[in-house]
Amino acid sequence: MGGQTRGVLWRAITMISAGLLALTGCTSAPTPDPLPSTPEPVVRSVAWTPCGDGAECGKVDVPLDHARPDGERITIALARRRASDANQRRGVLLVAPGGPGESGAQMVSMEPERFTPALRQHFDLVGFDPRGVAASTAVRCPRAEPTDVVPDDAEEFERIRSANERYAKGCAERTGDLLRHLDTGSSARDMELVRRALGEDKVSLYGTSYGTLLAASYAELAPGHVRAMVLDGVVDRTTPLDAAVAREAAMLDEVFRDFATWCARTPDCALHGQDVGAVWDELVARAKRSPIPSSTGQGADDEALLAAAYRMLYTSGNWPALAASVRLAVEGDASAFVDPAESPSATASSAPTSVVLPAPDPAYDQDGLQAAVVCADRPPPFRDRERISELAQRVAAQAPRFGEHVVWSQFRTCLGWPETGNPPTAPLRAPGLPPALVLGSNGDVATPLVGAKAVAEQLPGSSVLVLDADEHGAYGGLSGCVDTAVERYLVDGALPPSGTTCAVS
Secondary structure (H helix, E strand, C coil): HHHHHHHHHHHHHHCCCCCCCHCCCCCCCCCCCCCCCCCCCCCCCCEEEECCCCCCEEEEEEECCCCCCCCCCCEEEEEEEECCCCHHCHHHHHEEECCCCCHHHHHHHHHCCHHHHHHHHHHEEECCCCCCCCCCCCCCCCCCCCCCCCCHHHHHHHHHHHHHHHHHHHHHHHHHHHCCCCCCHHHHHHHHHHHHHHCCCCEEEEEHHHHHHHHHHHHHHHHHHHEEEECCCCCCCCCHHHHHHHHHHHHHHHHHHHHHHHHHHCCCCCCCCCCCCCHHHHHHHHHCCEEEECCCCCCCHHHHHHHHHHHHHCCCHHHHHHHHHHHHHHHHHHHCCCCHHCCCCCCCCCCCCCCCCCCCCCEECCCHHHHHHHHHCCCCCCCCCHHHHHHHHHHHHHCCCCHHHHHHHHHHCCCCHHHHHHHCCCCCCCCCCCCEEEEEEEECCCCHHHHHHHHHHHCCCCCEEEEEECCCCCCCCCCCCHHHHHHHHHCCCHHHHCCECCCCC
């Protein structure tokens, strides 16, 4: 059971962008300037080539700096699956991936089942890797120095800041000027050049998690070129960061209580019949006193437990594995909470081998990409230890299990990274944009439902569809009600009444 549980746990964890995804769910991006009236960069049509299992791959060259359209170029990688019924084709559905750091090209080429048959029938699915990501011109970094998440004193705080500063410098040395041009506004401009390269006057958009910020930023930039837009697990850029982390921590504690309730009523739960909250609290306290051993040779301390549980609570589908992992740790084996890549026996590995292309740059560093995007889009409002500690204490008073960890895991990201300005946090403005379909769930720990409602209000005529579940992301097999609503909207333009609630199928 232990090996199987660990595999389930880490497959789930790798689906989520470690460490920074939650922060991205609380960030805002620079508002792109309207499309200029001056001539835009020359864009060539995409030269598609077969890349396995029915997918086609291509690329688009875009300016590194959109303020210098004739300057250095970088590459945006694409993957496409053509509509299965050419006679019923509704155009292109451009897929904006989450993270930041996840691959939209891999999503389309390797996970087409994430999209229902009706969407695959009516749309060319086109996924892209945003600038800096995977098979696009990618961010490269040195190995990050391990540091604690929560500093115990000023000396440890300085250790975190200094390690981040060295890491950022190493990323800049390996990546070059690209590291200074990874804001979401630049990526939105890339999307416009992708649209032109595809030869489409209008595109439909599907954005998930951080991808909702990409999609919404593009819609703000070029509303006249958007046919329809679905935002799933929505980032609201208007929420101040300190308020956003407090909201997220409270939701995380609430979802943990839902997990405990599920375990109490589910005989198959590995902790059934026990006080799950008490078991967890004692396990975390025990790990804080002394790391719990694992078969990898690396012990799991309290921060390792909290970080893994944090990610596992993104979806209720992980609850059985989380319960089994906690039970194993209580019995003395915390292997499920240890990242194998950080174990003493781990060796360097190349990028994952894909059944289809485009394969990511072997030296691509997702952690560095995430930090660069987050710190460009929304640097923390303060970076001093005293104010972060005060916020952490205040949040922990309302969310005692995860509050301190959530605050520090997010605020620490930009310590030591260059400050890149103060991007605006104004509500979205996209005159002429068609009404959007905005999806959220009642128990989304990364992008709480209140953010989806706020974004819908910023996009006149848009509709909020609620999944009554503890999930980050609502579309794609969780609920027939949600999937059908997305199909009807994207295919026929029919929006459900705002506030409609769907159950898990």
